[in-house]
Amino acid sequence: xxxxxxxxxxxxxxxxxxxxxxxxxxxxxxxxxxxxxxxxxxxxxxxxxxxxxxxxxxxxxxxxxxxxxxxxxxxxxxxxxxxxxxxxxxxxxxxxxxxxxxxxxxxxxxx
Amino acid sequence: xxxxxxxxxxxxxxxxxxxxxxxxxxxxxxxxxxxxxxxxxxxxxxxxxxxxxxxxxxxxxxxxxxxxxxxxxxxxxxxxxxxxxxxxxxxxxxxxxxxxxxxxxxxxxxxxx
Numbered sequence: 151x152x153x154x155x156x157x158x159x160x161x162x163x164x165x166x167x168x169x170x171x172x173x174x175x176x177x178x179x180x181x182x183x184x185x186x187x188x189x190x191x192x193x194x195x196x197x198x199x200x201x202x203x204x205x206x207x208x209x210x211x212x213x214x215x216x217x218x219x220x221x222x223x224x225x226x227x228x229x230x231x232x233x234x235x236x237x238x239x240x241x242x243x244x245x246x247x248x249x250x251x252x253x254x255x256x257x258x259x260x261x
Numbered sequence: 262x263x264x265x266x267x268x269x270x271x272x273x274x275x276x277x278x279x280x281x282x283x284x285x286x287x288x289x290x291x292x293x294x295x296x297x298x299x300x301x302x303x304x305x306x307x308x309x310x311x312x313x314x315x316x317x318x319x320x321x322x323x324x325x326x327x328x329x330x331x332x333x334x335x336x337x338x339x340x341x342x343x344x345x346x347x348x349x350x351x352x353x354x355x356x357x358x359x360x361x362x363x364x365x366x367x368x369x370x371x372x373x374x
Contacts (some may be wrong), residue, residue: 158301182360193351193365194304201360239303248319249363251296251303 152178152244154252162258163230169256171225173240183216183223184249188237197238198225230243230259267352267366274339274346275374282337282369284352293335294353299323304351310335311357323325323357339371347373 155174163169169174173183181202186194200207200216200223207214213226223242225233237256265286274280277302286293292311296304306319310329324343329335335354341347353363 154303184362187364191349191368191370193368194363195365196362198358199362243360248306248309251305253303254300 151251154220154242154250156238156240156252156255158253159256160256160258162260163210164169165231165259165261169227169230169234169257171238171240171257172248173225173242173252175221175223175242178242178245179218179221180244182243183214184241184243185214185223185225186241186251188238188239188254190237194239210253227257230257232259232261235259262299264365265352265354265364267350267369269369270367271356272371274371276373277341279338282339282350282371283354284337284366286333286335286354286364286366289332289362290354290356290364291332291357292355292361293329293354295319295325295327295335295337296351297352297367298351299321305333305352307337337366346371 159236184199185197188194198214200214209227215224237254239254240252244250268283274370294309295307298304307325310316324371328336351368352366355361355363
């Protein structure tokens with residue numbers, strides 16, 4: 151069955167450093183992969199979409215990579231700020247044309 | 262002011278009761294979705310609808326029902342058949358097509374007493 155793995159342990163980093171979050175998927179080959187941010191008690195907010203033929207996508211301090219051979223996407227936040235603290239969800243596209251969401255990784259940026 | 266709204270924010274129900282969660286959007290999106298989120302877990306798809314008067318079961322549809330009589334509305338009923346209904350429920354909408362982002366509402370936290 152299709153499976154998505156994100157590090158369930160919180161990632162703690164110092165302000166100004168680069169945060170790197172990992173999303174691994176198995177048993178399918180998504181044509182698209184999306185990343186969302188979710189704050190406690192709120193709905194997710196879309197951040198970036200990357201296509202299978204794109205190796206990398208950037209938006210301001212955010213960068214996403216998509217390695218279809220490794221079946222992995224990496225999500226980077228450069229020059230991280232305490233306001234970046236949240237849970238980040240990856241959502242590869244599944245065979246039924248829907249998004250399948252990972253469990254998310256909580257990022258804590260300390261001042 | 263475009264967006265997607267859910268009500269109520271918090272909902273309590275007794276075991277054995279059905280309850281309906283509201284979801285409205287004024288983004289003119291064709292597609293709407295219902296997800297369930299449990300603590301520390303990802304979103305799981307309950308139902309989705311790509312057009313008015315049509316909807317499809319997601320991964321965990323048992324114990325839930327929906328309707329899509331209007332483009333802007335997609336209410337979810339949690340029935341007494343749902344064994345473990347306490348969860349955070351999220352509604353979303355999007356344009357048609359797999360590459361489009363989903364816009365989420367603020368969620369409804371349902372607690373069964």
